[in-house]
Amino acid sequence: MIDQATILAAAAGGTHLFWITSRAAGIAALLLSSVSVCMGLLMGGRLLKRRGADLRAAHEALSLSALVALAVHGLSLLGDSYLHPSLGEVAIPFLGAYKTVWTGVGIVAFWMMLILGLSYYARARIGVSRWRRLHRLTALAWILGIAHSLGEGGDAGKAWFLAMTGVVVIPALALLAARWLGSSRESRSRTAAPSAGARPVRAVR
Amino acid sequence: MTAPRDPSPRRPHHPADAERLDPRALADSRRAAMRRRIQRIRRTVAGSALAIFAAAFLAVSSSVGTASSSSSSAAAGTVPSSSSESSRSSSAEATGGESSGSSGSGESGESSSATAVTTSQS
Numbered sequence: 511m512i513d514q515a516t517i518l519a520a521a522a523g524g525t526h527l528f529w530i531t532s533r534a535a536g537i538a539a540l541l542l543s544s545v546s547v548c549m550g551l552l553m554g555g556r557l558l559k560r561r562g563a564d565l566r567a568a569h570e571a572l573s574l575s576a577l578v579a580l581a582v583h584g585l586s587l588l589g590d591s592y593l594h595p596s597l598g599e600v601a602i603p604f605l606g607a608y609k610t611v612w613t614g615v616g617i618v619a620f621w622m623m624l625i626l627g628l629s630y631y632a633r634a635r636i637g638v639s640r641w642r643r644l645h646r647l648t649a650l651a652w653i654l655g656i657a658h659s660l661g662e663g664g665d666a667g668k669a670w671f672l673a674m675t676g677v678v679v680i681p682a683l684a685l686l687a688a689r690w691l692g693s694s695r696e697s698r699s700r701t702a703a704p705s706a707g708a709r710p711v712r713a714v715r
Numbered sequence: 716m717t718a719p720r721d722p723s724p725r726r727p728h729h730p731a732d733a734e735r736l737d738p739r740a741l742a743d744s745r746r747a748a749m750r751r752r753i754q755r756i757r758r759t760v761a762g763s764a765l766a767i768f769a770a771a772f773l774a775v776s777s778s779v780g781t782a783s784s785s786s787s788s789a790a791a792g793t794v795p796s797s798s799s800e801s802s803r804s805s806s807a808e809a810t811g812g813e814s815s816g817s818s819g820s821g822e823s824g825e826s827s828s829a830t831a832v833t834t835s836q837s
Contacts, residue, residue, distance in 0.1 A: 526779055534771035541767055567753040571760035579764065670774065 528589035533664055535586060537671070539579035540659050543623070544678035546572035547652050550645075551685040555692065573627050580620050609662050616658030622651035649686055 549569040552558045558565060584600045587593060599606035603621075604614035626648045633641035656679060665671040 526776075530772060530776045530779060533775045534768055537771035537775070538764060538768040542764055563749060564752060564756060567756045568760060571757045572764075575760055575764040579768065665775065665778065668778065 525591075528586045529592065532583050532586040532590070535579045535582035536659065537665070537674075539576050539583055540655065540675065541678050542572050542576035542579060543652055543655060544675075544682050546576055547649060548678075548682045548685060550648070551682065551689055555685070555689050570630070577624060577627055580623065584617075584620065612658055612662035615654050616662065619651045619654035619658055622654070623648065626651060652682075 546569055549565055549572065553562065553565050553569060587595055587600055588597065593608055595606055595608070599608075599613075601617065603617040604610055606613050626645060629636060629641060629644060636644070656675075659675070660666050
C-alpha cells in the first residue's frame with residue numbers, strides 16, 4: 511500500500527509536487543487546528559481539571575504546527591506551474607482569479623489565525639481578559655478555514671477526506687456549541703442575579 | 716545460605732528524601748520535570764504533525780496518480796505528452812474544482828481532460 515503510494519507520489523511528484531504539497535499541508539493544518547481548538551475548548555471550559563500545563567503546552571504546540579502547515583499550504587502554491595499565483599494572490603484576500611471567494615475566505619482565516627494565535631505572546635501587553643475575549647475569535651477563523659476546505663478543497667468530495675474531517679471537526683463543533691450554550695446561560699443568570707439581589711434592598715428602603 | 720539480616724532495619728533510602736527537606740530543591744526538581752514533560756509534548760506534536768503531513772501527501776499523490784492513470788488510459792494515444800497536466804486539471808474538475816485556464820502549460824491537455832472528466836464521472 512505504502513509502496514504503491516510512494517511510487518505514485520514519485521510519479522506525480524515531478525509535475526505536481528507543489529500542488530500536492532499544498533493540499534497535504536492544508537489537510538494537516540485542518541487536522542491540527544481542529545485538535546487544537548478541541549484542546550483550547552477543553553481547557554477554557556475546565557472540562558479537564560488535571561494536567562492543565564500539559565494541555566496548554568499541547569495546545570500551543572498544535573497551534574504553532576497548524577500555523578506552519580498553513581504557511582506551507584499557501585507558500586507552496588507559489589511554485590505551482592499550473593495556477594502560478596503571485597505572492598499577492600496568495601496573501602491578499604479576494605485578489606486571485608482562482609475561486610476568488612473560497613480562496614479569499616481561506617486567506618482571511620489564515621490571517622485571523624496568525625494574528626490571534628501569535629497574540630498569545632503579547633497577552634501581557636494586551637491585557638489578559640481582553641486577550642481572552644479576542645482569542646474567542648479563533649473559533650470563527652477555524653470555522654472559516656473549514657468552509658474554505660469544503661468549498662474549495664480538491665479533496666472535499668472524497669469519502670476519506672470527509673470521514674477524516676468529520677472525526678476531528680464534529681467533536682470540536684460539539685465542544686464549541688456546548689461552550690456557547692454554557693456562556694449564554696451564564697450571562698443570562700448574571701443579568702438575572704443583580705435584579706433579584708436588589709429587591710430586598712428596595713423593600714427595606 | 717540466606718543473607719545476613721540487618722539487626723536495625725532502616726527505612727529504604729529514597730532519592731527524594733533529601734529534597735523533601737529542602738523546598739527550593741523540590742521546587743526546582745518539579746520545575747525541571749515539567750520542562751521535560753513540555754519538551755516531550757512539543758516533540759510528540761511536531762512528530763505527529765510531520766506524520767500527518769506525510770500521510771496526507773501520500774493520500775493526495777495516490778489520488779492524483781489514480782486520476783492521472785485513468786486520464787492517460789482514457790486519452791491513450793491522443794495527447795501522451797501532457798497526460799500528467801490533464802490529470803491534474805481533471806482531478807481538480809472532478810472534485811468540484813475549476814480550471815484557471817490562464818496558464819499556457821495546461822492548454823494542450825484541455826481536450827484530453829474533458830474526456831478524462833467524463834470517464835471518471837461515469
